Amino acid sequence: MRHNFDEIIDRKNIHSSKWDDCNYRFGVDKNVEMIPMWIADMDFNSPKEVVDEIKKRAAVGNYGYIVTSEDFYNSIISWFKKRYDVNVKKDWIVFSPGVLSGLNAAIQSLTNKNDGIIIQEPVYYPFMDGANNNERKIVNNQLINTNGHYEIDFDDLEAKCKDSNNKLMIISNPHNPVGRSWTKEELIKLCKLCCDNDVILISDEIHSDLTMKGHKHEVVLGLSDEISQNSIVMHSASKTFNLAGLQTAYSIIPNENLRNKVVEQLKKNRITNMNWFGPCALIAAYNDCEYYVDELCEYVYQNMLYMKEFIDRKLPNIKMNISEATYMVWVDFRGTGMSNDQIEYFITNEAHIGVDYGRWFGKAGEGFLRINLACPRKILKKAMDNLLNAFKKIDD
Numbered sequence: 377m378r379h380n381f382d383e384i385i386d387r388k389n390i391h392s393s394k395w396d397d398c399n400y401r402f403g404v405d406k407n408v409e410m411i412p413m414w415i416a417d418m419d420f421n422s423p424k425e426v427v428d429e430i431k432k433r434a435a436v437g438n439y440g441y442i443v444t445s446e447d448f449y450n451s452i453i454s455w456f457k458k459r460y461d462v463n464v465k466k467d468w469i470v471f472s473p474g475v476l477s478g479l480n481a482a483i484q485s486l487t488n489k490n491d492g493i494i495i496q497e498p499v500y501y502p503f504m505d506g507a508n509n510n511e512r513k514i515v516n517n518q519l520i521n522t523n524g525h526y527e528i529d530f531d532d533l534e535a536k537c538k539d540s541n542n543k544l545m546i547i548s549n550p551h552n553p554v555g556r557s558w559t560k561e562e563l564i565k566l567c568k569l570c571c572d573n574d575v576i577l578i579s580d581e582i583h584s585d586l587t588m589k590g591h592k593h594e595v596v597l598g599l600s601d602e603i604s605q606n607s608i609v610m611h612s613a614s615k616t617f618n619l620a621g622l623q624t625a626y627s628i629i630p631n632e633n634l635r636n637k638v639v640e641q642l643k644k645n646r647i648t649n650m651n652w653f654g655p656c657a658l659i660a661a662y663n664d665c666e667y668y669v670d671e672l673c674e675y676v677y678q679n680m681l682y683m684k685e686f687i688d689r690k691l692p693n694i695k696m697n698i699s700e701a702t703y704m705v706w707v708d709f710r711g712t713g714m715s716n717d718q719i720e721y722f723i724t725n726e727a728h729i730g731v732d733y734g735r736w737f738g739k740a741g742e743g744f745l746r747i748n749l750a751c752p753r754k755i756l757k758k759a760m761d762n763l764l765n766a767f768k769k770i771d772d
């Protein structure tokens with residue numbers, strides 16, 4: 377591999393949220409050595425090409441306001457063409473510091489107070505926050521879990537789309553936390569229901585570059601003209617290249633009317649200026665670092681295989697599937713016989729692993745934990761040893 381994903385990077389005392397905030401976040405004494413596998417960033421460095429570009433920019437020594445460059449747009453357009461064979465036009469691309477600031481601007485500008493927003497629990501909880509904080513109603517089209525494989529309840533979705541109070545649907549494509557890479561057939565069916573019932577679709581595709589072998593990510597804008605006119609894709613280079621702290625994301629909005637509304641709202645929210653480093657990192661990543669994504673997916677896939685094999689062999693009461701996409705695994709602890717509170721206490725205070733609790737993703741997440749496997753295998757092995765030893769302690 378060109379990039380060394382085995383390298384252990386010391387992320388302590390560099391203001392890393394994942395590492396420096398872990399004990400505090402989980403209420404654990406600061407002297408306890410926790411293994412942070414929670415928030416969605418990676419313990420791998422960004423590709424060398426990105427780091428070099430940032431160093432070059434830092435060396436300039438002047439960090440005043442910046443203007444969006446042609447290179448920014450061109451690198452996004454070329455990324456979608458080479459990775460997904462989807463044609464994106466420059467005018468469709470709208471900058472926001474995070475996917476979530478874009479998402480909130482879309483909620484504010486495309487819906488009204490008390491409108492229903494359809495989401496699919498268990499799902500990335502800021503979708504619910506976006507609805508709640510803006511006084512919209514959460515309408516849950518709950519996913520169906522069959523032996524750890526999650527599917528869309530289309531009958532329920534159809535009923536919810538047909539309810540004229542529901543104006544917007546937000547999907548995680550691929551799905552965080554359950555790791556599904558939605559198929560073309562599933563997406564066409566879902567998008568058609570939205571189109572036919574005037575429900576605008578936001579497809580959050582921030583994890584799409586991390587689609588595992590054997591699966592293919594479908595950008596909803598590539599499905600048909602009708603779907604593309606009814607949909608917004610939200611994306612960022614942040615998950616793929618570990619750039620979340622550089623605050624550079626974007627939406628792709630082909631429909632001019634929808635786009636104007638979102639752009640106006642972003643302006644109202646005073647979300648206008650990019651930072652100095654985000655765009656140059658994105659450009660270097662998209663233009664020069666395809667190799668990194670391919671290697672990253674392979675490394676994460678091997679981590680998943682390692683964990684699954686470990687659990688199947690040594691901890692058969694726990695169930696996990698290999699995720700089809702994302703570097704997260706969604707692990708079912710219900711077979712341990714512990715209550716949800718006990719599971720959370722156990723993983724945090726006995727196994728000393730910081731993970732996202734399943735209930736954060738909605739009630740359907742109770743009994744589950746989301747574990748972030750974007751880490752060197754040595755860290756994963758230590759986490760698995762902690763888990764096994766914690767279970768042994770209970771048994772003794």
Ligand SMILES: Cc1ncc(COP(=O)(O)O)c(C=O)c1O
Binds near residue numbers: 548620625
């Ligand atoms: C599905 C999904 N959307 C959005 C985000 C956050 O994006 P941003 O940091 O660009 O706001 C995350 C981060 O974990 C995510 O998993």
